[in-house]
Amino acid sequence: MKYLTDSSKIFTRFDINIEVARREARKISADELLQKVGDCVVEGDEEKIEDVLKEALKTKSPLEVTNEGLIAGMNEVSCLWDEGVYFLPQVILSSDVMITGIGLCEEKMGKSMEKKAKVVTHTAEGDIHDIGQVIVNALLNAGGFEVINLGADVPVDEVVDACKIHKPVMLTGTALMTTTMTAFPKIAAKLKQLNLNIPFVCGGGAVSEEYVTSFDLGIWGKEASQAAAMAEDAMNGAGWSEMRAKWNG
Ligand code: B12
Structure with a gap:
C-alpha cells in the first residue's frame, strides 16, 4: 500500500536538481567573458557557443579562451559527472x-603556412575520449607542426605503422581509461624493436607521470599546452630521455 501512496519519487524533477548543481558549479572564472564560455560548455549550449566565443576572442587570445574558458568548463563537467x-x-x-x-x-x-615537422597524434585503442587529443592537435597546428591525426580508438599496430611511414619527430597518445592506457607501453616496445626511438608523449586523465616514465620512450604530458614546446624540443634533436629529464620531475 505504501508503494501506491508514496509518489514523491515519481514527481521528483531530476532536471531541476541538475539546474541547481550547475548554478553551484559554475564559478569558472572571475572574468565575465571566460565565465560565459565555460557556462556554454557546462550547459552544453551549442546555440550560444559561437557568438559567445566570437565576443571573447575580440579581446582575448585563443589560448587563453581555450585554457581558462573551454578546458575550465570541461573540468566542471568532469566534477558534475564524478x-x-x-x-x-x-x-x-x-x-x-x-x-x-x-x-x-x-x-x-x-x-x-610553412610546416616545421611532423607529429603523429592518437587516442589509445579502445578509448573514444578524444577531447584532450583534439586540443593537442589544435595547439600543435597553431605552433606550425604538421599533425598526422590518427583519431580515437587506434589499434597499437596502426600507430606503429604510422610512425614507420611518417617518421614523425614526436608521437602523442591520450588515454582516459585505466583499461586503455596499457596500449602505450606496447606501442613503445614495438617502436624500440624497430629502432624508432621517437619521443612518445602520453597524456590524459588516466595516466600518471609514474606510469608513463616506467617504460622507455615515454614522457608524461600534463597539459595540452605543453605539446608544441615539447615538439619543438624533439625537432631540435632532443631524445626521449633528455625530454623526460626536462619535462618530468
Ligand atoms: C567527456 C567524458 C566522456 C564523453 C567523451 C566524449 C569525447 N569525445 O571525448 C563520453 C560521454 C562519450 C564518454 C563515454 C564513456 N566514458 Co567517459 N568521461 C568523460 C569525462 C566526464 C570527462 C573527460 C574529459 O574529456 N576531460 C577533459 C579533457 C580535456 O581532459 P584530458 O583528455 O585528460 O586532457 C587534458 C590532460 O590530460 C592533457 N592531455 C591529454 N592528452 C594529452 C596528450 C599530450 C601530448 C599532452 C602534452 C597532454 C595531454 O591535456 C588536457 C588538458 O590540457 C570523464 C570524467 C573525468 N573525471 O575525467 C569520464 C571518464 C573518463 N569516462 C569514463 C567511462 C567509464 C566512460 C564509458 C566507458 C562509460 C560507459 N559506461 O559507456 C564510455 C567510454 C567508452 C569508450 N570505449 O571509450 C571513466 C573512465 C574510468 C577509468 N579510469 O577507466 C571516467 C573517468 C568517469 C568515471 N569517473 O568513471 N565519456
Missing part, C-alpha cells in the same frame, strides 16, 4: 560544445 549529477546525455552535449569551441579557436589561431 558527483553523479551529470549522466551520459549531459556529458555528450558538453563535449560537442567543447569540440565546436576548439574548432573556432583553432580558426582564429590560424595555421602557419
Whole structure:
C-alpha cells in the first residue's frame, strides 16, 4: 500500500536538481567573458557557443579562451559527472560544445603556412575520449607542426605503422581509461624493436607521470599546452630521455 501512496519519487524533477548543481558549479572564472564560455560548455549550449566565443576572442587570445574558458568548463563537467549529477546525455552535449569551441579557436589561431615537422597524434585503442587529443592537435597546428591525426580508438599496430611511414619527430597518445592506457607501453616496445626511438608523449586523465616514465620512450604530458614546446624540443634533436629529464620531475 505504501508503494501506491508514496509518489514523491515519481514527481521528483531530476532536471531541476541538475539546474541547481550547475548554478553551484559554475564559478569558472572571475572574468565575465571566460565565465560565459565555460557556462556554454557546462550547459552544453551549442546555440550560444559561437557568438559567445566570437565576443571573447575580440579581446582575448585563443589560448587563453581555450585554457581558462573551454578546458575550465570541461573540468566542471568532469566534477558534475564524478558527483553523479551529470549522466551520459549531459556529458555528450558538453563535449560537442567543447569540440565546436576548439574548432573556432583553432580558426582564429590560424595555421602557419610553412610546416616545421611532423607529429603523429592518437587516442589509445579502445578509448573514444578524444577531447584532450583534439586540443593537442589544435595547439600543435597553431605552433606550425604538421599533425598526422590518427583519431580515437587506434589499434597499437596502426600507430606503429604510422610512425614507420611518417617518421614523425614526436608521437602523442591520450588515454582516459585505466583499461586503455596499457596500449602505450606496447606501442613503445614495438617502436624500440624497430629502432624508432621517437619521443612518445602520453597524456590524459588516466595516466600518471609514474606510469608513463616506467617504460622507455615515454614522457608524461600534463597539459595540452605543453605539446608544441615539447615538439619543438624533439625537432631540435632532443631524445626521449633528455625530454623526460626536462619535462618530468
Ligand atoms: C567527456 C567524458 C566522456 C564523453 C567523451 C566524449 C569525447 N569525445 O571525448 C563520453 C560521454 C562519450 C564518454 C563515454 C564513456 N566514458 Co567517459 N568521461 C568523460 C569525462 C566526464 C570527462 C573527460 C574529459 O574529456 N576531460 C577533459 C579533457 C580535456 O581532459 P584530458 O583528455 O585528460 O586532457 C587534458 C590532460 O590530460 C592533457 N592531455 C591529454 N592528452 C594529452 C596528450 C599530450 C601530448 C599532452 C602534452 C597532454 C595531454 O591535456 C588536457 C588538458 O590540457 C570523464 C570524467 C573525468 N573525471 O575525467 C569520464 C571518464 C573518463 N569516462 C569514463 C567511462 C567509464 C566512460 C564509458 C566507458 C562509460 C560507459 N559506461 O559507456 C564510455 C567510454 C567508452 C569508450 N570505449 O571509450 C571513466 C573512465 C574510468 C577509468 N579510469 O577507466 C571516467 C573517468 C568517469 C568515471 N569517473 O568513471 N565519456
